[in-house]
Amino acid sequence: MKQITAIIKPFKLDEVREALAQCGATGLTVTEVKGFGRQKGHTELYRGAEYVVDFLPKVKVEVVVKGEDLDRCVDAIIKAAHTGKIGDGKIFVTSVERVVRIRTGEQDESAV
Numbered sequence: 001m002k003q004i005t006a007i008i009k010p011f012k013l014d015e016v017r018e019a020l021a022q023c024g025a026t027g028l029t030v031t032e033v034k035g036f037g038r039q040k041g042h043t044e045l046y047r048g049a050e051y052v053v054d055f056l057p058k059v060k061v062e063v064v065v066k067g068e069d070l071d072r073c074v075d076a077i078i079k080a081a082h083t084g085k086i087g088d089g090k091i092f093v094t095s096v097e098r099v100v101r102i103r104t105g106e107q108d109e110s111a112v
Contacts, residue, residue: 001096001112002070006061007035008081008089013059019076020063026112028063037087057088064096064112 008016013030020028034055065073070093077091101111 001099001109003062003064003094003096004070004073005092005094006077006089007033007058007091008077008080009083009087010057011022011032011082012035012060013061013080015057016077020061021072021081023064023065023073024069024078025065025073026060031060031062033058033060043061051099052061056087064099066085066109 006016010032017028017030027111034057035057061077063073074091074093081089097107099111100107104111
């Protein structure tokens with residue numbers, strides 16, 4: 001099993017959620033986060049004063065998938081989250097050693 005963590009632009013969340021649902025992902029976790037990458041934030045003008053916005057709003061989407069679904073889900077996220085502009089985000093893939101469904105006690109792939 002693999003965990004996909006995608007950091008995306010907030011307005012792309014619905015498209016990514018729909019793309020993952022079509023890939024067969026049965027559940028996901030979404031967190032509103034702030035951060036920056038290569039773009040290092042930007043400057044804004046507010047009431048005549050210029051200030052630097054270091055941390056930009058992003059959305060972190062986490063989903064656990066079976067190994068055979070990994071490439072299809074990653075490709076779906078890339079396609080759905082892509083704008084072609086700086087700050088589109090990143091995708092991280094990590095291995096999941098164990099999953100337990102608390103309610104039923106099911107473990108591993110049956111718990112996903």
